[in-house]
Amino acid sequence: MRAARLTGAAVLAAVFLVPAAPAPAAPADTHSVVTWGASADRIGDGAPDRAYRLVVRTSAGGDDLRVRLSNAFGDRPLTLDSVWAGTRETGARLVAGSNRRLTFGGARSVTIPAGGTVYSDALPGRLPAGADLVVSLHSPDAAGPATGHGMAMQTSYTAQGDHTAEEGAENWTGTTGSWFYLDAVTVRTPARTGAVAALGDSITDGWQSSGDLNRRWPDYLARRLERAGSDIRGVANEGISGNKVLADGAGQSALNRLDRDVLSLPGVRTVFLFEGVNDLKADSGVTTADLIAGYRQVIARAHAADMCVVGATIAPFKGWCEWNAAAEAVREGVNEFVRTSGDFDAFTDFDRILRSPYDPARMLPVFDGGDHLHPSDKGMQAMADAVDLSALDCDRTSP
Incomplete structure (x- = not known):
C-alpha cells in the first residue's frame, strides 16, 4: 500500500506544476473555472512571521492554476512575501519536485488592501481533478483581524518562520483546522x-x-x-x-x-x-x-x-x-x-x-x-x- 501511494504521488508530480517555459496566450476556446472555494470570514487575529501550509481538494482539472487570496475582513493591508503551490504526498510533506513559487504581477510579494482580494499569476502546468493541492504562504507582519475559513474539516499545517519553499514536513510542526487567507483556486479549462x-x-x-x-x-x-x-x-x-x-x-x-x-x-x-x-x-x-x-x-x-x-x-x-x-x-x-x-x-x-x-x-x-x-x-x-x-x-x- 505504501508503494501504491508513492506511485500515485509520482503520477501527480509528472502532470502537475511541472516547470515550463513562459506560457503562450491562452486559447480563445478556454476560460477560467473555480476548482476549489471556501467562504471567507473573520477567524481570529493574524500572527507575524507565521506560515501556513493549506491542504485543499480540487474538483475540475485544468491548466494554469491561480489562487485567490483574501483580506476581506482585515482592517489593515496584509503582506504575503512568499506563496508556493505543490501537491501533497502525506501529512505536510509534498511530492518531490512539485512545489513552485507563485507570483503576483511578476513579483514574489503581494500586499492586499483591507477588504480586498488578489489573484496570483497563472502557474503553467496541469492540475488534475481530485488532487490534494497544497498552498503554502507566509506573512512577515500579519496583525489584526485574519480572513479565512474556520471549519475546514481538513488538517492543514503551521510553522514559525518562512518554510514555504520546503517540500519536507520537518518544520511544519503545528496543525490547524482552518484555511487562512485562501478562498479560491481556479484553473483554465475548455470553454x-x-x-x-x-x-x-x-x-x-x-x-x-x-x-x-x-x-x-x-x-x-x-x-x-x-x-x-x-x-x-x-x-x-x-x-x-x-x-x-x-x-x-x-x-x-x-x-x-x-x-x-x-x-x-x-x-x-x-x-x-x-x-x-x-x-x-x-x-x-x-x-x-x-x-x-x-x-x-x-x-x-x-x-x-x-x-x-x-x-x-x-x-x-x-x-x-x-x-x-x-x-x-x-x-x-x-x-x-x-x-x-x-x-x-x-x-x-x-x-x-x-x-x-x-x-x-x-x-x-x-x-x-x-x-x-x-x-x-x-x-x-x-x-x-x-x-x-x-x-x-x-x-x-x-x-
Whole structure:
C-alpha cells in the first residue's frame, strides 16, 4: 500500500506544476473555472512571521492554476512575501519536485488592501481533478483581524518562520483546522466546462462528516460529476457553519456575502442554494414569507449574473435542541415554495431524501450524524446522489 501511494504521488508530480517555459496566450476556446472555494470570514487575529501550509481538494482539472487570496475582513493591508503551490504526498510533506513559487504581477510579494482580494499569476502546468493541492504562504507582519475559513474539516499545517519553499514536513510542526487567507483556486479549462457553487450553512460546510476524508456532500457531488463526464466539473463549497440567509451572525448572511463568495467566482454556471434552517429555528420570528423573500433576492441576483439557481428543500431536524412546532411549520411552508413555485430553475428535495417515513419532521437514523440536524457520511452521500446532474448544466446566456 505504501508503494501504491508513492506511485500515485509520482503520477501527480509528472502532470502537475511541472516547470515550463513562459506560457503562450491562452486559447480563445478556454476560460477560467473555480476548482476549489471556501467562504471567507473573520477567524481570529493574524500572527507575524507565521506560515501556513493549506491542504485543499480540487474538483475540475485544468491548466494554469491561480489562487485567490483574501483580506476581506482585515482592517489593515496584509503582506504575503512568499506563496508556493505543490501537491501533497502525506501529512505536510509534498511530492518531490512539485512545489513552485507563485507570483503576483511578476513579483514574489503581494500586499492586499483591507477588504480586498488578489489573484496570483497563472502557474503553467496541469492540475488534475481530485488532487490534494497544497498552498503554502507566509506573512512577515500579519496583525489584526485574519480572513479565512474556520471549519475546514481538513488538517492543514503551521510553522514559525518562512518554510514555504520546503517540500519536507520537518518544520511544519503545528496543525490547524482552518484555511487562512485562501478562498479560491481556479484553473483554465475548455470553454464548455462550468462550475456549481453550493451556498449553504454547516451541512454544506461538512459538519459531522469525517474529517480529512472529503465526505462533505459537495465532495461527493464533485466525484459524481467527474465520473459522469459532465461539463460541470468545478464545485465550490461556499458553506459557513451557523450561517443564515437573512441575518449576519456566523459569517455575513448569504445575501451579504453572495457577490464575493459566489457571483465573483469564474466559470460558475449554477448556484445551488441550500440554506435556511438557521433562520427559522429557535423562535427566531422569521416567517415563511421572510425566507421566501430572501430566496427570491438570491435568485434575482444570480439570474442577473446569467447564472441558474437550483434550490433545495430544508432537511428535517426534529430532535435538535432548537426544533419546535413553529419552526417546523415554517420549514414545511418554505419547502412547499421550493417544490412548487417555479422560481428556481430546478430543485433537489433533500427533505424527501433524508426524512424518516415514520416521522417526516425527523431525519432517518441511518443518515443522522448523531445530533438530528447534520447528516452522517451516508447522509451526505445520499444528498449528493439525489442531485440531478443535468439540472446543474444550465446556461441562461443561451438564446
